[in-house]
Amino acid sequence: MTSDPSCLHKVPSSGALSSERASVDNGGSVPPFTSTLESRGIASLCASGIDILQVNIGYLCNLKCTHCHVNAGPDRTEIMTRKTMQSCIDVLKANRIGTLDITGGAAEMNPDFRWFVDQVRSALPEIKILVRSNLTILLSPAYKDIPLFLRERGVNFIASLPCHTQSAVDAQRGVGVFARSIEALKMLNGIGYGTEGSRHELSLVYNPPGPVLPECQHTLEQEYRKQLLEKFGITFTRLFTITNMPISRFRDQLEESGRLCEYMELLVSSFNPAAVEGLMCRDTVSVRWDGKLYDCDFNQMLDLPVLPPAPRHIDEFDQEKLANRRVTTGMHCYGCTAGAGSSCQGSLV
Numbered sequence: 388m389t390s391d392p393s394c395l396h397k398v399p400s401s402g403a404l405s406s407e408r409a410s411v412d413n414g415g416s417v418p419p420f421t422s423t424l425e426s427r428g429i430a431s432l433c434a435s436g437i438d439i440l441q442v443n444i445g446y447l448c449n450l451k452c453t454h455c456h457v458n459a460g461p462d463r464t465e466i467m468t469r470k471t472m473q474s475c476i477d478v479l480k481a482n483r484i485g486t487l488d489i490t491g492g493a494a495e496m497n498p499d500f501r502w503f504v505d506q507v508r509s510a511l512p513e514i515k516i517l518v519r520s521n522l523t524i525l526l527s528p529a530y531k532d533i534p535l536f537l538r539e540r541g542v543n544f545i546a547s548l549p550c551h552t553q554s555a556v557d558a559q560r561g562v563g564v565f566a567r568s569i570e571a572l573k574m575l576n577g578i579g580y581g582t583e584g585s586r587h588e589l590s591l592v593y594n595p596p597g598p599v600l601p602e603c604q605h606t607l608e609q610e611y612r613k614q615l616l617e618k619f620g621i622t623f624t625r626l627f628t629i630t631n632m633p634i635s636r637f638r639d640q641l642e643e644s645g646r647l648c649e650y651m652e653l654l655v656s657s658f659n660p661a662a663v664e665g666l667m668c669r670d671t672v673s674v675r676w677d678g679k680l681y682d683c684d685f686n687q688m689l690d691l692p693v694l695p696p697a698p699r700h701i702d703e704f705d706q707e708k709l710a711n712r713r714v715t716t717g718m719h720c721y722g723c724t725a726g727a728g729s730s731c732q733g734s735l736v
Contacts, residue, residue, distance in 0.1 A: 417655055420721060423658055427660045432666070434712050434713075437482070437484055437670065437710050438484065440478065440672055440674065441683075442472075442489055442674045443467075444466070444500065444676060445497045446460075448492040453558075454637050455636050459491060476510060479507065479510070486517065488731065501536060516540070516541070518542055522546050525575075526567055526574075534580070541586075543588035545627070546568075546575075546592065549592070553565040559594070572619070573619065576589075588625075590626070591625075598649065600654075604626060604727065628727075634685060658724050659727070662735040679692060680698065682714045693715065694714075697709050
């Protein structure tokens with residue numbers, strides 16, 4: 388993404404959002420994110436276009452991971468309807484958006500998941516479609532057809548594997564999850580995902596095991612490749628490192644352990660202005676299961692909608708207003724700008 392000075396412009400410090408101040412008060416003596424931007428001459432954060440429509444089609448999940456910012460689990464009932472999916476399809480058909488990023492929960496558990504993918508691919512044969520998967524769901528009898536279904540439609544996988552060791556993964560995601568994830572990865576390799584020369588991409592996602600920043604993405608990727616290949620014969624396309632965000636389930640854990648302020652201090656002290664240009668909120672619009680619009684998946688979980696005059700629902704989608712909107716920020720934004728930066732597509736610098 389090229390720098391767009393018009394989208395990173397100065398505004399008075401009073402532009403800090405009240406929602407951000409409330410979050411800061413709850414998290415300790417952390418300066419508002421807007422104040423930190425101001426000190427670097429980029430006080431107001433704005434979008435620079437819309438390249439990605441990220442659609443969360445429901446919070447239902449077969450797992451309940453400790454780092455999950457969605458707070459997804461088997462008890463969640465929020466599910467996107469076919470009507471709202473159709474609204475998303477209509478937006479994609481009417482606007483030049485290159486990527487559809489489907490996420491959850493376990494997105495595959497939405498009863499209209501296959502219909503949604505089919506309709507998008509039929510209407511838009513050139514669009515890039517990503518599906519974020521926890522891997523284990525692909526082994527359940529009701530979903531075993533999904534890997535081949537997605538391969539036939541040219542859909543790429545982004546799969547969560549927060550570490551390459553059993554102890555770390557099971558600690559974050561539940562006993563037995565690592566073994567099932569490895570089984571699913573072998574199955575995906577077996578049908579051509581993530582193999583050398585394949586056009587079917589299989590990207591993995593790393594999350595730190597606690598209130599620490601991810602290590603260097605390139606270094607971790609090399610270690611993942613070595614360990615997964617030597618131990619299990621598994622290959623993959625690339626690795627994304629994503630910082631644990633101080634929201635939802637992970638924030639609850641930080642508060643319970645008395646480490647929220649410590650973690651926030653780490654994020655603030657690690658602020659990297661070079662990460663601001665590549666923030667995913669600048670080229671992405673996030674759609675909640677009910678059609679409401681957000682700047683990113685994290686704002687969606689905090690229910691911090693896009694700011695007026697940008698429309699707040701998929702049925703009112705306006706490309707121009709959304710592509711030039713001012714971004715809603717909060718203390719969680721320090722998570723995306725700490726160290727090498729973090730986004731749904733991995734590190735930023």
